[in-house]
Amino acid sequence: MAKNYYDITLALAAICQSARLVQQLAHEGTCAKEEMSVCLNSLLASNPVSTLAVYGNNEGNLKMGLETLLGVLNANRQGPGAELTRYALSLMVLERKLHAKKSSMQQLGERIDHLDRQLAHYELESDTIINALAGIYVDVVSPAGPRIQVVGSPAILQNAQVQAKVRALLLTGIRAAVLWQQVGGGRLQLMFSRNRLFEQAKSILAHC
Template sequence: MGKNYYDITLALAGIWQSAHLVQQLAHQGHCPPDALKTSLNSVVDMNPTSTLAVFGNDETHLRFGLETLLAVLNNNSHHGAGAELTRYTLSLMMLERKLSANKKALNELAQRISQLERQLIHYDLDSDTLLSAMAATYVDVISPLGPRIQVTGSPAVLQNAQVQSKIRATLLAGIRAAVLWRQVGGGRLQLMFSRNRLATEAKQMLSLITESSL
């Protein structure tokens, strides 16, 4: 059976979206709020009906990630902002593999996400309470799996506790997308040998998004 490159590209865009959000938060202290909401929402939807449902059932919600993915696929530079994004993405994929091999960590993560779902009854997703809880889940469950992701940016920005929570919560969303990517048949070899196929899928999605917004 052939790979479903539509689902693989969606999930991959989810990982790159998280990576780019982390990069912007670390350097600027802010990022596109709609893209952030999509990524954070994906963490608490544990029973989606499809790959697209993880991201709110609308490709438009992944525009930021699709544009990032396409830019990286079309640029082989190993320096600057693109290299930083690639480092975050590959680190998330590596952590996801360690998570998937650790039954204790998987069980703890499932319990923590169930707690997050219950908290959503009382708090908004982007409230300090939920962001702190998601950040704590990343620190307690994902970080110990190692190696830790070294986030680089503005020292003044990175000292802000709220920004720290947003970055960690967004990294948790990146792990969620990486889990999804593996579940739909994603693999790192595709990044080496199927770049054109992934780029074509991303372009088609972006062109449909552009048409629907006209």
């Protein structure tokens, strides 16, 4: 069966967008607000009609992720690009570990469903919800291992709210990695279909 490289590329871009936002937070203490909102909202898309629907039915919502993906596919083995590649691959590995533990996947779904009650009172980007998402990551995702080592400014990474946002964004990266698997994504594509992914990402970016 032919792979749908459009959907696969969108999901990969979403993983990369989460990774780029984590990188921004770790080094600068802040990150792009609208792009973060897109990622956080993806956690609430439980029965999407399409891959793009998870990200607001707008390719432009993943512009940062698509640009990051192009950089990752062209990355040197050192520097910021290598850091992003490591985050993206680590999210894929962690998602597979989590997927193998059915009880953890069920717990993850239940914990995200429970957010609805809090969202009746708090905004998605509020500290309360960010802390709740970080808690889900720490309790359910992180124990599946291996841990994702986030690097950046030590002073910034000691800030509790930065830590919470980083964990919430890593959770959105796991969501994107689940989607990537669902639409036919696989690690072999990153080795053998890089050109195809690169051209597809460029093509989608041209519309943004």
